[in-house]
Amino acid sequence: MDIQGLLEIDRQLLLAFNGSGSLFIDSLVLVLTNAYTWIAFCLALAYLVIKNNGKWSQIMLVVAASGLCILLSSLVAEGVVKPYVARLRPSLDPSVCNMLHLAKGYTASGYSFFSAHAANTFSIAVFFSLLVRSRVFTIFIMAWSLLNAWTRLYLGVHYPSDVIVGLAYGAFVGIMVYLIFMKLYMIVTDKLHFISSQYTRTGYGFSDIDIVHNVLLLTIVYAVIHAAVSAF
Secondary structure, three states: OOHHHHHHHHHHHHHHHOOOOOHHHHHHHHHHOOHHHHHHHHHHHHHHHHHOOOOHHHHHHHHHHHHHHHHHHHHHHHHHHHHHHOOEOHHHOOOOHHHOOOHHHOOOOOEOOOOHHHHHHHHHHHHHHHHHOOHHHHHHHHHHHHHHHHHHHHOOOOOHHHHHHHHHHHHHHHHHHHHHHHHHHHHHOOOOOOOOOOEOOOOOEHHHHHHHHHHHHHHHHHHHHHHHHHHO
């Protein structure tokens, strides 16, 4: 199959994911794709880190690693790949935009390939999954990232290939940053493994992890209520 065939598959998949004809879902997706919606969730992650690390050097190392995940994801996506590839967003591409459902006229700016949204959130999801080492936590934070990635398809501001590459690059960044983090972490602490029914093996309390889960769920509830009020 040639490149044009692959691009056509990309377009057809986008059309399958894009829009729904529902004002409620349109409003919900616009809330979910807004970075401000996730402030409480980010604060819950910060609480988890502060509560479960005894030294400020450990806390700042996690913060720095998280920042590095976002920096590397954004820098490569926005500063290197997007300007070089210069792929128009589907919502701005004359060849496809007329076939899309644009929720409340939402289009976004800049180029499309690859999705910085997907790369940023997935790099954080992978890093924190490796950091915390809780199966349920991993499911929750991966779902959060994939939910954000899906919103970009629904809104028609990225093609599926943009999102897939963004997720793959985000996973790479998350793993690489974690490996660097661990080398430095071992210098500032000797507590690496916990054997307890109350903690993960990396020392994160299950009760504190549950707080992150609850904040994420409450954020979804807020988004649903906000969307319902906006739509009706």
